[in-house]
Structures are given as structure tokens and as C-alpha cells.
Amino acid sequence: MEVEFNLIDAPWIPCLCSDGQAVELGLRDTLVQAHELRELAGESPLVTAALYRLLLAVLHRVFGPEDYDTWCHLWRAGCWNAAWLDAYLGQWHHRFNLFDPERPFYQASDDRAKPKSLNSLVLDMAFGNKATLFDHHTDAEGIALTPAEAARAVVAAQSFGLAGLSGLPQKFTDGVCARGVHFFVQGKTLFETLMLNMLRYPTDEDVIPHHTDDCPAWEMDAPSERSLPRGYLDYLTWQNRHVLLLPEVTPAGVVIRQMTMAPGLRLDSQVLDPMKHYRIDKKRGPLPRRFNESRALWRDSAALFSLRSDDYRPPRTFQWLAELVDDGELDVSQTRRYMALGMANNQAKVDFYRSERLPLPLRYLSDDNLVGRLSEALKMAEDVRRQLWGATRTLATFILSPQADGSEARKPASKDLDGLTNQWAIERDYWSRLEIPFRQTLVALPDDEEVALSTWRSVLLRTAWESFDRVARNLGTAGPAFKAEVRARDQLALGLAKALPKA
Numbered sequence: 001m002e003v004e005f006n007l008i009d010a011p012w013i014p015c016l017c018s019d020g021q022a023v024e025l026g027l028r029d030t031l032v033q034a035h036e037l038r039e040l041a042g043e044s045p046l047v048t049a050a051l052y053r054l055l056l057a058v059l060h061r062v063f064g065p066e067d068y069d070t071w072c073h074l075w076r077a078g079c080w081n082a083a084w085l086d087a088y089l090g091q092w093h094h095r096f097n098l099f100d101p102e103r104p105f106y107q108a109s110d111d112r113a114k115p116k117s118l119n120s121l122v123l124d125m126a127f128g129n130k131a132t133l134f135d136h137h138t139d140a141e142g143i144a145l146t147p148a149e150a151a152r153a154v155v156a157a158q159s160f161g162l163a164g165l166s167g168l169p170q171k172f173t174d175g176v177c178a179r180g181v182h183f184f185v186q187g188k189t190l191f192e193t194l195m196l197n198m199l200r201y202p203t204d205e206d207v208i209p210h211h212t213d214d215c216p217a218w219e220m221d222a223p224s225e226r227s228l229p230r231g232y233l234d235y236l237t238w239q240n241r242h243v244l245l246l247p248e249v250t251p252a253g254v255v256i257r258q259m260t261m262a263p264g265l266r267l268d269s270q271v272l273d274p275m276k277h278y279r280i281d282k283k284r285g286p287l288p289r290r291f292n293e294s295r296a297l298w299r300d301s302a303a304l305f306s307l308r309s310d311d312y313r314p315p316r317t318f319q320w321l322a323e324l325v326d327d328g329e330l331d332v333s334q335t336r337r338y339m340a341l342g343m344a345n346n347q348a349k350v351d352f353y354r355s356e357r358l359p360l361p362l363r364y365l366s367d368d369n370l371v372g373r374l375s376e377a378l379k380m381a382e383d384v385r386r387q388l389w390g391a392t393r394t395l396a397t398f399i400l401s402p403q404a405d406g407s408e409a410r411k412p413a414s415k416d417l418d419g420l421t422n423q424w425a426i427e428r429d430y431w432s433r434l435e436i437p438f439r440q441t442l443v444a445l446p447d448d449e450e451v452a453l454s455t456w457r458s459v460l461l462r463t464a465w466e467s468f469d470r471v472a473r474n475l476g477t478a479g480p481a482f483k484a485e486v487r488a489r490d491q492l493a494l495g496l497a498k499a500l501p502k503a
Helices: 027-032 045-063 068-077 082-091 147-160 190-196 232-236 297-304 316-326 368-400 414-424 426-444 449-475 479-499
Strands: 013-017 022-025 037-040 182-186 241-250 253-263 278-281 285-288 335-346 349-361
Touching: 013 027, 022 027, 027 045, 027 082, 037 045, 037 190, 045 082, 045 147, 045 182, 045 190, 045 232, 045 335, 045 349, 068 190, 147 241, 147 253, 182 190, 182 316, 297 349, 297 368, 297 426, 349 426, 368 414, 368 426, 368 449, 368 479, 426 449, 449 479
Parallel strands: none
Antiparallel strands: 013 022, 013 037, 182 335, 241 253, 278 285, 335 349
16 A cells, blocks of 8 residues: 655644644645744754755745845745745655655665664654653654654754764764754744745855755755765755655554664765854864853854854854845844754764754844944853852862861862862853843843943842852851851952953
8 A cells, every 4th residue: 555645735844823823734835824924843953943944945946046136026025926836846746755655755765774663763762872861762662653753853864863873884974964053043934034044046155066956855866976965955955864764554544663774975074054153263174063051052142143253154144134234125223033953962972952042133243343242241241250150169168178278278179179069050050040131131232332231240240149149048157157158258259340340
């Protein structure tokens, strides 16, 4: 019995409507109704990012836009031309069948690979050494997915699959999205979000070099082995895995419990992703910005907005927005948002995945001086953090060794100091308290720099003392604790006066 699940028509893309209601739509309806939808809403940030890339590949193929004027025309239309979409999707309808016997969507067979469970396909489930927090699936148990769930898993795995052993002579390599954070500018609707992330296509040569035979994966009849993409569409749909789903027909409907998987295309490491932010290291070259469990992304906001610095290679969407602002197509006084989607991993192990959303006042993209003031605000926060850290070490020193200031006294061991200060987690508390005030400062700074920085200075002072007092209150008032608090409090007061001098 032949099984069919065509991604153009069948519902499988999770979306949020304008009223917040969750729905699943087919590829065609998602794009045609994009101006009425709020955003994509995958079960993980990895799925969401992969779906955005897939939709962008379709849109670039249909609409370009080949130049600035074409982009502006599409933007002002406010929705996609359904007739153009239908013509393209109708032409390639057969290539979007998830279970096509000859060319299943985003899949390829490898006779060397043996059938196995889907656990290694679903990136947020445990398998082998890739256990993620709170997931308790095992290889032995296996999982069963609906066609819609399996389709999303395949799309995400092609982008975010991790390097590792495959059971074959060739190893798995990282998918194009596996390392680094992906940045998407967010609009008020899904249509706006997709438009704001559509670069000119064919792209500039410094994005992804373009060849005349560039096309998305589903248009290729016999994809060749290669390490360099033919262009941006090839890159957006890069097939890093040879996955083949093995569907089963049950009384409850079609389910997928097994697949085959083998290594696919290996991407040249010199190819840079237009959606990532890179720091330029003099020795190692461009390094993608990654999520850090102990460092929120907002602390690097000034670097993200530094579009004309030799130290960074910003996301091309940010540079494209700057051009639209400079030419007046977008109002410089507007505040958009950007999404940062991705995961943190250690070799072949997923540590966590994350989605962060932050304000994007467009004035930062055209005003280097404003970015400098933002950098100043962030430096103030880091300077206060250093003073808070020093006072915390002093507090811990006198708690562990009340006579530490004596000439013959033995100072506490570093590991004991680290253990106590880690237990207090003052720095973590400090940074978490600052996140919302920073967002407010980020938005306020373009309107009145001096007032915003003055308010931020007050926030930093208050927050440092609140974080310190949270720990000090729990130490009691006994002699050693009192002495430790007095010493640390005096040090913090002097340090804050140095870090945040009054104007």
C-alpha cells in the first residue's frame, strides 16, 4: 500500500494565529496566510529555525527579490502573490511527498545503513550520548511519530544534526546550523518576519557565491557530491544526512518508528552563514557566536549591532535592514525585535537549546555613536560585576577564615572560596535582575542618551546592593559574620564609587 503525505497540502507546520491560537498548516497555506499569522511555533527552537529557513528557500525561489526595488514592491504588497506560489508549488508538488517511492522529500536512501529507531533523528530526545535535560527516552524504547512530526524532525535534523560516529566508514558531520546562534528579525506578522529576513537573491558574492544552477534540494534530480553550495538556495536546503523514513500503516493511521540514516553532504568549513554573527579572531578567523549557559545574549548586544567594525561579521539581515533604514523604506524610529535560536553542544552532545527575543530599535543600525553608548552601558554593568565579585570573595574569605587579615593568618584555599561563592551565586542573581532593565535601557537610549544612561547607572547601583544584601541577610549577626559583612560592604562601596563615578 502506497503511503502519501504531501507537505504542500497536509498540515504539519506549527503556527500561531494573530489571536495566539495554535494551528498546523500545510506549506501552501502557511505562505498564503502569512500576513494573517503571527509566527512559526515549532516544538523546539531548532525546529522553528529550520522551518524559517525552509520557507525562505521557497520564497527566494519564487520571488527573488533580485534587487532593492523588487524587495520594496513585495514589502508594500503586504502579502504573497498566491498565483505565483501556486504555480511553483504545483510544478514541484510531487517532490514534496514525504513518502514518495523515488524522491521522498528531504530524504535519500543508503543501502549500507540498517533500519533503526527514530531517537537519533529527534534532536531534543535522548539517544546514545546525546541525552538532554528532562528527556528520558532510550534507544531501546524507541519512539513513534506521526507524518507531521516526522517531517519536522527531518527538516530540523538536516540543519542541526551533529557530527559523530555513523556505524559506517564515513562519520556524520555537523549540519549547517549546528554551531552558533541563528538570528532572525521579527515583524508583526509571519509575512513581515519572512520579508525582513529575505536578502537580495541572487545574493551578493560575499554571502554565498552564486552559480546559475543554484536551486533547492527538492529540485535536484541527482544531487552531486560537493562541499561548496551552488548558491544560497542550495545552502538553505543543504542535505547533511541521508535519511529515509520507513512508514507503517496501522489502524490508527500512518506512523513512523524506524528509519535509515547515513552521512550526507560535508560542508566546507570556510562557508559562513548569513544568519549568524561572527567574531573575527586574528589567528582562527571568523568564530560564530554561540549560546553560553552562564551568559545571556543581551550582554553582547553592542557587538551584534556593530555593523561597520572589522572585529565582527554581523548577520546579513541586520545589514540589509540598515540599508532599508538609510533609504527610508523602514522608519528609523521603529523598534522591531530579533529572535536568536539555536543550541549549545559539546562535541556530539546537545547541552541545551534556547530561544531569546530582544528589542531591535532600528536607529542602532544606522548610528555608530549610539552603538558606542550602548557599549558604554554594558561596560558599566561589567565593571560593577567585577566589584561585586571582589566584595563577594572578601565576604567568603572572612567567613571561612575570620582572622584572614592577621599577619600570621592562613588564607582559605581557592577551592573553598570557589565552593562558597558558587553556592551564593551572587553574579547569577545580579545578571538575572538586570535583564528587564537592560531591555528598557536598550529601547530608551535612542530617545535620550543621557537620561537613559543615568537611569541605568542607578539600576546598576541598586542591583549590586540587592544581590549583595540577599546573601548577607542569611549570614546572621554573629561576630565572624558581622566582621565579614562589614569588610565586604566597605569594599563594595568603594568599588562601586570607582566603577560608577558621579557625573
